[in-house]
Amino acid sequence: MGKVVLVTGAARHLGGRFVRRIQRDPEVERVIAVDAVDPAHQLGAAEFVRADIRRPEIAKVLAEHDVDTVVHLDVTGTALGGGGRTSVKETNVIGTMQLLGACQKSPRIRRLVIKSSTSVYGSAPRDPAVFTETTAAKSLPSGGFAKDAVEVEGYVRGFARRRPDVAVCVLRFANILGPRIDSPLAEYLALPVLPTVLGYDPRLQFVHEDDVIDVLRLGAHEPRRSTQNSGTFNVAGDGVLLLSQCARRLGRPTVPVLLPAVTWVGTALRAVGITDFAPEQIRLLTHGRVVSTAQTREVLGFSPRYSTAEALDDFARSRGPGLLPPELLAGAVDRLSARLAPPAAHPTEASPLHHGA
Amino acid sequence: MADAKVIPFDDDRSRARRRPARAEGEAAAVRALPGPQQAPGESGKPGGPEGGSEASGAPSGPGAPGASGPGTAAGPEPGRGASGGSGWERRLASGLAFLRRRVTGEYEVDEFGYDEELTDQVLMSLLRPLYEKYFRVEVKGVENIPAKGGALIVANHSGTLPLDGLMMQVAVHDHHPAGRHLRLLAADLVFVLPVVNELARKAGHTLACAEDAERLLRAGEIVGVMPEGFKGIGKPFGERYKLQRFGRGGFVSTALRAGVPIVPCSIVGAEEIYPMLGNAKTLARVLGFPYFPLTPTFPWLGPLGALPLPTKWTIQFGEPIETDSYAPEAAEDPMLMFNLTDQVREQIQHTLYKLLVQRRSVFF
Numbered sequence: 001m002g003k004v005v006l007v008t009g010a011a012r013h014l015g016g017r018f019v020r021r022i023q024r025d026p027e028v029e030r031v032i033a034v035d036a037v038d039p040a041h042q043l044g045a046a047e048f049v050r051a052d053i054r055r056p057e058i059a060k061v062l063a064e065h066d067v068d069t070v071v072h073l074d075v076t077g078t079a080l081g082g083g084g085r086t087s088v089k090e091t092n093v094i095g096t097m098q099l100l101g102a103c104q105k106s107p108r109i110r111r112l113v114i115k116s117s118t119s120v121y122g123s124a125p126r127d128p129a130v131f132t133e134t135t136a137a138k139s140l141p142s143g144g145f146a147k148d149a150v151e152v153e154g155y156v157r158g159f160a161r162r163r164p165d166v167a168v169c170v171l172r173f174a175n176i177l178g179p180r181i182d183s184p185l186a187e188y189l190a191l192p193v194l195p196t197v198l199g200y201d202p203r204l205q206f207v208h209e210d211d212v213i214d215v216l217r218l219g220a221h222e223p224r225r226s227t228q229n230s231g232t233f234n235v236a237g238d239g240v241l242l243l244s245q246c247a248r249r250l251g252r253p254t255v256p257v258l259l260p261a262v263t264w265v266g267t268a269l270r271a272v273g274i275t276d277f278a279p280e281q282i283r284l285l286t287h288g289r290v291v292s293t294a295q296t297r298e299v300l301g302f303s304p305r306y307s308t309a310e311a312l313d314d315f316a317r318s319r320g321p322g323l324l325p326p327e328l329l330a331g332a333v334d335r336l337s338a339r340l341a342p343p344a345a346h347p348t349e350a351s352p353l354h355h356g357a
Numbered sequence: 358m359a360d361a362k363v364i365p366f367d368d369d370r371s372r373a374r375r376r377p378a379r380a381e382g383e384a385a386a387v388r389a390l391p392g393p394q395q396a397p398g399e400s401g402k403p404g405g406p407e408g409g410s411e412a413s414g415a416p417s418g419p420g421a422p423g424a425s426g427p428g429t430a431a432g433p434e435p436g437r438g439a440s441g442g443s444g445w446e447r448r449l450a451s452g453l454a455f456l457r458r459r460v461t462g463e464y465e466v467d468e469f470g471y472d473e474e475l476t477d478q479v480l481m482s483l484l485r486p487l488y489e490k491y492f493r494v495e496v497k498g499v500e501n502i503p504a505k506g507g508a509l510i511v512a513n514h515s516g517t518l519p520l521d522g523l524m525m526q527v528a529v530h531d532h533h534p535a536g537r538h539l540r541l542l543a544a545d546l547v548f549v550l551p552v553v554n555e556l557a558r559k560a561g562h563t564l565a566c567a568e569d570a571e572r573l574l575r576a577g578e579i580v581g582v583m584p585e586g587f588k589g590i591g592k593p594f595g596e597r598y599k600l601q602r603f604g605r606g607g608f609v610s611t612a613l614r615a616g617v618p619i620v621p622c623s624i625v626g627a628e629e630i631y632p633m634l635g636n637a638k639t640l641a642r643v644l645g646f647p648y649f650p651l652t653p654t655f656p657w658l659g660p661l662g663a664l665p666l667p668t669k670w671t672i673q674f675g676e677p678i679e680t681d682s683y684a685p686e687a688a689e690d691p692m693l694m695f696n697l698t699d700q701v702r703e704q705i706q707h708t709l710y711k712l713l714v715q716r717r718s719v720f721f
Contacts, residue, residue, distance in 0.1 A: 125548035128568035129469045135568070199551025201558070203470045240468050248462030259551065287548075290468050326461035333460060337453040 002029025005220060006067040008053055008099065009074030009115075010043060011035035013180050014209060018073065019046045021213050027221060032065050034058070036091075037080060053095035059102035062109070069111040069220050070103055072096065075152050077117075077145035077184055077278070085144075092148035093155075100159045103166070113169045113219040114156050118234060119146035119280060120172060123202075123287040132292045133172075133232045144280040153232075167230040169219035174236035174291060175284075177311045178209030179318035184281055190319050194247050195265050198256035202243050202288025205236040208306035208314060215302050227301035234291040237308035243285060246312055248329075251322030259286065469569070470558035473538065480560050481530055487520075488527040491667055492626060496528045498674040501620055504535040507574040508677065509612040510581045511701050512622035513600055513709065514589035517631035517650045519543070520665065521624045525581055526560070528672050540573050541581045542566075546647070567611050574615035581622075582608050584698075591636070591648035597628035598713060600706045606698035609680075610688040613697075618677035621701050623708035626670030629719050631655065668719050671712050675704055 005022055009015040010033030023031045023045050031046035033039070038050065047065075051057050053074060061067075074095055079088045096114075103109045121127070122137040131137075141147045153170060160168040175185045188194070215235050223229040247254045257265050266277025296302050306314065321327075455478055458464050466472045488494050502508055512525060522541050529539040542565035548554040563569045565582065573580045583589065588601040612619050635651035654662035678701060687693055 125554065126545045126564070128566050128572075129563045130569070130572060132568075197551075199553075199555060201470075201555045203466070203468070203558070240466055240470065241462075242466055242470065242472075245462040245464070245466070248460060288470075292468075326463075329460040330457050333453060333457040337450070340449060340453070 003027055003069050003221075004030045004032065004065055004067045005069045005071060006032040006034060006062065006065070007046075007071045007073060008034045008095075009072075009076065010046075010048065011037050011039040011080060012073070012076065013041070013182065014176070014212060015039075015073045016041040016043060017209070018071065018213055018216055020044045022071075022217060022220060025217065025221070030065070032061065032067060034061060035074070035080075053099050054090055056098060056102070058098055059105060062102050062106045066108055067106070068108050069113075070099070070109060071113045071115075071216060071220050072099060073115045073216075075115050075117075075149060078182075088145070089148055092145070093151050096152045096155055100155055104159060104163055109163070109166050111167045111169070111220060112156075112159070113171065113216060114152065115216070116153055116170050116172045116232075117145070117149045118172045118174050118205075118236065118289060118291050119284070120149045120153060121289060121291065122146060123280075123283040123289045125287055127287075129203075130290050130292050131234070133234055133295050141280055144278045146280045169229050170232040171215060171219060172232065172234045172291070173212060174205040174207045174234070174289075174308075176209055176212055177206040177315040178212075179314060181209050181315075184278065185284075186315065188277075188281070188285075189246065189250060189252075189315065192252065192323055194243075194252050194254045195257050195262065195269075196243060196247070196254045197262055197282070197286045198258050200259075200286045202285055203240045203290050204243060204246060204284075204288055204308070205240055205290055206308045206311040206315075207235050207237050207304060208311035211235070211237070211304040211306055211311075214305070215296075215300070218300060218302050224301055228299050231295075231299065233296040233300050233302075234293050235296055235302070235304070236291050236293050237304050237306050237311050238293075239308045240290055241308050241312060243288070249309075249312060249326060250316050250319075251325035251328070253322075253324055262286075466559070469540075469561065469563045469573070471540070471561035472559040473561075476538070476560050477530075480556070481527060484523055484527050485531070488524055488531075491665075492524060492630075492670040494524055494528060494626075494670040494672055496532050496672050496674075498676075499528065499532045500534070501674040501677055502529065502533055502537060502579060503618065503677070504533075504537070505577065507577045507615055507617035508579050508620050509570070509574060509608060509615075509617055510539065510579060510620045510622050510674070511608060511705070512581065512583050512624055513598075513705055514583035514585040515592070515597065515624070516627035516665075517590060517633050517652070518665075519583075519590060520630060521627035522581065522583060524627070524670060525622065525624065525672060529579065529581075537579050539581045540578045542570055542583075544586060567607055570608070570611045571615055574611065574617050584608050587647040591633070591650070593636070594628075594632040594634055598625075598709050600702055600709070603698050603702050606694045609694050609697045609701070613680045613683055613688040614685060616681045616685075618679050618681075619697075619701055620677045621675040621704045621708070623673045623675065623705050623712060624670065625673075625709060625712040625716060626668045626719075629668045630665035632666070666720075669716075669721055671716070673708055673712060675708055678704075 005028055007015055007019050007022070010019050015033070015035065016039055019031055019033045020043065022028055033043050033046045033048045034051050034053065036050070036052040039048065049061050051061050075092050076088065103112060118131070119141060120137070121131045121135065122139050122141045124137070124139045126138050128135060141150060156168060156170055160166070176183055177186055212235070219229050244254065262282055266282060269277055455474070458474070464472065464474050502510065510525070512521070515521060522543070526539045526541060529537060538561060541562040543557055543562045545564060547557050547562065548564055563573070570580055570582065584603040584606075585601040586604060592601060609619065631650060631652045633650045633652055637649040637651055641647065641649035652662065654664070656662055678697070683693070
């Protein structure tokens with residue numbers, strides 16, 4: 001008998017991709033895709049059920065289809081197709097509560113996978129440089145999506161206590177990038193000119209959407225030999241990039257803004273509808289965040305295919321060149337060196353530029 | 358004076374030759390090794406200890422201006438990486454290659470945000486004039502820092518502004534024969550301040566917390582810590598060279614858990630760069646700083662008053678205190694932690710007094 005997998009948040013890009021991918025796995029018999037709105041993309045052979053996870057009907061869906069694996073992807077920072085912060089928070093928190101309530105009643109449930117985020121660690125100057133799964137954040141996120149994620153994880157922990165027979169896998173994803181991802185950070189990085197916080201150069205980590213799909217599948221299936229897939233895991237690409245480095249690789253000039261003024265710039269950008277500059281996003285772009293993925297490698301047995309830099313490269317390819325493509329700058333330097341190499345010149349010519357680095 | 362400089366230094370050198378062997382081999386092998394290993398080292402420089410030590414690694418290279426001409430000239434050169442007559446061409450090429458990597462973002466930073474290339478090429482070059490020409494830092498016993506593997510360097514802290522940490526970083530960077538990099542642990546204030554936090558991270562500093570220190574030590578890095586913290590750096594001038602309390606001794610348990618040696622380090626000269634005569638506590642509280650120094654020149658002369666006094670510095674790395682003989686559970690034993698903390702503290706204090714006695718003047 002195959003598995004019946006229920007996926008929430010199927011109308012989103014990531015949910016849609018996951019639904020299409022998991023139905024190809026041999027051990028999966030049926031896939032039930034759930035969302036409150038109709039998806040714009042194909043879901044393949046999966047059965048789409050239009051249901052709002054904030055309502056108790058979700059319990060009926062679970063029972064009707066004999067679901068044994070739930071993959072909860074509907075924990076997101078942005079609303080799909082308009083809708084304010086309130087409805088996002090409701091879907092995240094109330095939706096998770098309802099879904100967990102339904103799972104608790106269902107005797108068939110064996111496996112639960114939750115998409116969380118590394119934003120549960122917050123971003124503060126007084127935190128250790130690298131977060132492990134057990135690090136307690138010095139300052140808990142005070143609002144926004146990060147707080148939702150903290151609350152969602154709290155409910156999931158409660159559920160795991162009450163139903164020890166269910167394998168619960170909480171995946172804390174770093175910022176997801178990819179050719180088709182529309183997260184607030186992706187929107188930010190797609191701006192022609194990047195406003196940055198003056199005097200801060202945050203460390204960032206990205207995870208590619210292909211890796212997200214793979215690790216979700218790993219969590220949804222039986223654990224492979226000598227690995228364990230219940231618990232909490234940080235998922236991020238190898239390596240770290242500084243924001244200034246990202247901007248240069250993307251070929252996008254930066255405009256440093258004083259920290260108090262960043263909020264105004266954010267509000268202005270939000271007002272014209274360009275991007276969502278939530279306070280937590282500003283904190284991330286001020287202090288940055290790096291997580292350790294040792295647990296994911298050793299216990300879950302997952303190594304991402306894309307490093308942080310490769311995920312950014314793939315994203316850059318999909319978004320087209322910026323105003324200052326790195327190739328252009330590299331070419332300029334090459335021409336400079338070609339001109340300088342034969343005649344004499346002083347090496348300090350380059351040094352004023354170093355200081356900006 | 359030249360003799361006084363050389364004797365303790367060579368003393369350290371012979372000790373350092375024994376050290377790596379002890380780290381790798383069994384206890385039995387250690388007793389046997391020093392003799393034969395030491396011999397070639399001693400016979401390798403028959404032209405007198407001075408010449409040999411100046412040439413190899415130039416540990417006291419940038420030394421006193423009173424030192425001999427060739428010594429000071431040879432000192433900084435290897436550090437800069439320039440070699441030979443047509444060096445400028447290669448430097449131009451490497452400078453342009455560096456520039457190319459910088460503008461395209463094709464360089465690596467580690468998970469702490471440490472930008473090794475920027476540190477080597479730019480940040481150290483900016484600090485070097487201060488180190489060589491202004492404070493004329495003399496380094497002793499740099500061989501006590503192991504050539505590979507982790508080590509925790511524990512130093513005294515003074516001088517109102519943490520210049521001593523930066524000078525210690527330059528000292529390790531420029532003088533350690535294995536070209537090791539020092540990763541400093543800094544106060545949380547550093548990571549709150551704009552610009553400062555960015556530069557600190559790129560220079561390889563990180564927050565002084567057990568998690569970060571242990572992660573660095575386990576990765577085999579050399580970590581520098583100044584356990585006195587603000588108590589040491591912000592103490593009044595009258596209490597100079599009196600070590601303050603060493604926090605709660607967390608650094609010892611971190612070193613023990615990571616199984617790395619503790620290298621005590623004594624810095625003489627930093628105490629006098631800003632003689633702190635008073636502390637404007639109210640102003641400090643308003644600005645959110647732990648103290649607001651009042652020196653004979655600051656803030657009376659404005660920005661000019663912020664210029665440090667050109668004192669002559671000595672940085673002495675002491676003999677390492679091994680911790681690998683303790684079981685990991687020993688880190689939970691508060692009595693042992695206090696004892697080890699005291700041992701490190703005593704050794705630093707003792708060396709400070711010794712160096713102060715040897716010192717001719719504050720400025721020369």
